[in-house]
Amino acid sequence: MTARTAAPSKVRQSSPWPIYLTIGLVSTMWAIPAIGLLINSFREPRSIRASGWWTVFGHLFDSTAWTLGNYTRVLDEGFGNAFANTLAVSIPSVVIPITIAAFAAYAFAWMDFPGRSWLFALVVGLMVVPLQMALIPILRIYTTIGVTGTYPAVWLAHAGFGLPLAVYLLRNYMGSLPSSIIESASIDGADHFAIFWRLIVPLSVPVLASFAIFQFLWVWNDYLVALVFLGIEPNVRVVTVELADLAGRGEGALNLMPAAAFVSMILPLAVFFGLQRFFVRGMTAGSVKG
Amino acid sequence: MTTPPMLKEEIAPGAGGGSPVGPDASKGVLAWLIRITSALILPIVIAVFFFAFGFLKRDDVSKSVQVLVAVVVGIVGVWAMYWGMDRLINLLPDSLGASVRPFVFVGPAMVILSFYLIYPAVNTTIISFKDGRSQNWIGLDNYTRIFTESQYLISIRNSLIWVIVVPVLAVGIGLAFATMADKISARSESVSKSVIFLPMAISFVGASVVWTFVYSFRPEGFGNQIGLLNALGGVAGMSPVNWLAQKPWNNLMLMVILVWLQTGFSMVILSSAIKGVPDVLLEAARIDGATEWEAFWKVVFPSILSTIVVVWTTVLITVWKVFDIVWVMTGGRDGTQVVAQQMVQEFFTNRNNGVGAALAVLLFVAVLPILVINIRRFRAEEAVR
Numbered sequence: 230m231t232a233r234t235a236a237p238s239k240v241r242q243s244s245p246w247p248i249y250l251t252i253g254l255v256s257t258m259w260a261i262p263a264i265g266l267l268i269n270s271f272r273e274p275r276s277i278r279a280s281g282w283w284t285v286f287g288h289l290f291d292s293t294a295w296t297l298g299n300y301t302r303v304l305d306e307g308f309g310n311a312f313a314n315t316l317a318v319s320i321p322s323v324v325i326p327i328t329i330a331a332f333a334a335y336a337f338a339w340m341d342f343p344g345r346s347w348l349f350a351l352v353v354g355l356m357v358v359p360l361q362m363a364l365i366p367i368l369r370i371y372t373t374i375g376v377t378g379t380y381p382a383v384w385l386a387h388a389g390f391g392l393p394l395a396v397y398l399l400r401n402y403m404g405s406l407p408s409s410i411i412e413s414a415s416i417d418g419a420d421h422f423a424i425f426w427r428l429i430v431p432l433s434v435p436v437l438a439s440f441a442i443f444q445f446l447w448v449w450n451d452y453l454v455a456l457v458f459l460g461i462e463p464n465v466r467v468v469t470v471e472l473a474d475l476a477g478r479g480e481g482a483l484n485l486m487p488a489a490a491f492v493s494m495i496l497p498l499a500v501f502f503g504l505q506r507f508f509v510r511g512m513t514a515g516s517v518k519g
Numbered sequence: 520m521t522t523p524p525m526l527k528e529e530i531a532p533g534a535g536g537g538s539p540v541g542p543d544a545s546k547g548v549l550a551w552l553i554r555i556t557s558a559l560i561l562p563i564v565i566a567v568f569f570f571a572f573g574f575l576k577r578d579d580v581s582k583s584v585q586v587l588v589a590v591v592v593g594i595v596g597v598w599a600m601y602w603g604m605d606r607l608i609n610l611l612p613d614s615l616g617a618s619v620r621p622f623v624f625v626g627p628a629m630v631i632l633s634f635y636l637i638y639p640a641v642n643t644t645i646i647s648f649k650d651g652r653s654q655n656w657i658g659l660d661n662y663t664r665i666f667t668e669s670q671y672l673i674s675i676r677n678s679l680i681w682v683i684v685v686p687v688l689a690v691g692i693g694l695a696f697a698t699m700a701d702k703i704s705a706r707s708e709s710v711s712k713s714v715i716f717l718p719m720a721i722s723f724v725g726a727s728v729v730w731t732f733v734y735s736f737r738p739e740g741f742g743n744q745i746g747l748l749n750a751l752g753g754v755a756g757m758s759p760v761n762w763l764a765q766k767p768w769n770n771l772m773l774m775v776i777l778v779w780l781q782t783g784f785s786m787v788i789l790s791s792a793i794k795g796v797p798d799v800l801l802e803a804a805r806i807d808g809a810t811e812w813e814a815f816w817k818v819v820f821p822s823i824l825s826t827i828v829v830v831w832t833t834v835l836i837t838v839w840k841v842f843d844i845v846w847v848m849t850g851g852r853d854g855t856q857v858v859a860q861q862m863v864q865e866f867f868t869n870r871n872n873g874v875g876a877a878l879a880v881l882l883f884v885a886v887l888p889i890l891v892i893n894i895r896r897f898r899a900e901e902a903v904r
Binding site for chain 2: 245248249251252253255256259260261262263265266269277278279280281282283313314316317320321324325328329330332333335336337340341342345346348349350351352353354355356357358359360361362363364365366367380385386388389390392393396420421422425446449450451452453457468469472473475476477483486487489490493494497498500501502
């Protein structure tokens with residue numbers, strides 16, 4: 230965590246060892262399930278079924294116990310394809326709402342029009358509408374016009390569900406930029422479009438990045454929207470659908486589940502830890518407000 | 520923050536000009552027609568582009584081409600359309616143009632929101648008063664069913680237990696952890712916080728797979744236990760337990776998974792709130808002889824209370840809508856159903872739109888108070904600005 234701001238006067242009282250012990254214990258408890266899965270993903274399929282992952286500590290350096298076979302099998306059996314599908318779903322599902330939200334946020338922050346405050350209050354309200362409310366009607370429309378199981382159907386659905394938060398976050402950020410720079414730009418003859426594109430968007434990069442990461446993790450990890458609008462056909466299905474399918478096969482797929490789970494996690498984990506700074510900042514700004 | 524002063528459109532010279540018209544040009548039916556049309560053009564073009572073209576149908580074109588097209592359209596295309604609309608507005612008389620322009624900026628977002636959230640919300644509410652195939656009006660029958668038939672009552676009861684237990688544990692553990700981690704060395708703090716935070720990046724489905732290997736169960740005599748919990752139980756001399764089938768404790772087993780996922784979120788937000796408490800206050804309390812425990816409850820806790828409420832609410836909303844974990848782990852069997860999962864079950868498996876919609880409405884109505892509070896708070900903030 231990089232959140233540590235300079236706090237030279239951090240007081241450390243008495244002996245901190247009970248605190249270290251508790252923190253260590255809780256962290257270990259949190260890590261163990263994931264570590265177990267990681268270990269299992271590198272074990273021979275036979276041993277995954279026959280014994281618990283902790284038994285490897287008895288023969289850590291026995292090279293015959295370890296294999297990459299689960300990963301190669303998982304990638305061959307549809308998971309490589311699902312990975313590509315998920316990318317195909319995620320990238321546009323992040324890009325489209327950001328562009329549309331940025332224009333709307335600018336108007337809400339810096340333009341005057343009838344119904345401005347009313348419409349923005351509506352956006353604030355829409356943030357908590359459960360997407361379950363949208364499933365049945367949208368699926369019926371999609372079925373009628375024959376677009377279920379296509380990528381654009383999912384892109385636009387994700388765009389719709391992500392927009393309220395995007396508009397809200399971006400508008401709050403853009404509205405807090407100093408009005409003086411915008412006034413001086415407009416005196417210099419820049420119109421709204423130029424101010425938006427040359428001034429506001431570059432200044433809003435941090436919040437755009439925060440939302441992009443947030444939305445990417447959301448879309449990548451989503452199961453419900455993909456299940457409903459994209460479906461379970463192997464040629465389009467995403468990693469979460471594929472993984473849920475494996476989990477549904479129970480014992481039969483026990484040897485593939487750990488490797489599959491890690492393949493599905495690798496990209497969000499990389500994004501998360503690589504760009505954590507932006508993510509934490511955006512999350513804090515979005516949640517601690519008020 | 521002060522009110523953003525609105526730009527005087529007259530300052531920005533319109534490129535096109537157009538014949539000067541009286542100040543009334545921005546009023547009247549025609550002006551509104553132009554505003555609404557200009558708000559609609561862009562979303563319609565996007566929808567037609569995405570849906571009407573055959574090349575975006577499933578197998579016609581490779582995935583990478585589709586993604587490339589989407590990204591190009593998503594950034595360049597959408598941007599170009601906004602730009603084109605903006606140029607068109609410059610051709611309008613100045614005062615009319617100034618009153619139309621905001622609608623071009625806001626319009627597409629509002630149209631998409633109307634289509635994907637507002638219209639469906641209304642439509643779902645209507646469907647909830649119709650029968651399973653949405654053909655005949657049946658009044659409140661669906662609601663009578665979900666509040667009388669035992670399977671729905673169980674899902675409602677379970678959801679209520681979820682929204683109490685999970686936020687208490689996730690926020691409680693998160694707060695305790697954040698407080699303690701604040702008192703250890705910066706390096707240990709950063710490492711231990713990352714461990715708690717890590718599950719945030721994982722999908723609910725992925726987390727379910729992780730915990731499958733904790734709860735896994737084999738009846739006695741059917742081989743070694745490969746689930747951690749049963750193995751530990753075996754060491755303690757217990758016979759193996761099918762954790763996900765033991766009513767009512769299986770619900771708690773599922774809740775633990777969500778606590779595992781959500782604690783990191785509350786911990787990080789609360790941690791930054793704790794660090795925001797002025798050191799002066801804490802030191803004053805210590806000088807007055809307060810113990811660390813008293814200092815926490817008398818100084819830190821009151822200052823971060825509003826953050827705790829926000830975090831609590833956020834976790835609560837997530838928990839209320841939980842679907843994936845139950846769907847993947849038990850499919851709602853053995854008394855583990857929750858409202859969101861039952862809703863999908865009705866909709867897809869049982870093909871009963873009416874009951875499904877009624878459950879969706881229930882999900883929505885329960886968060887209405889939060890919606891109202893959010894809007895009120897927003898209004899209050901605006902009034903201060």
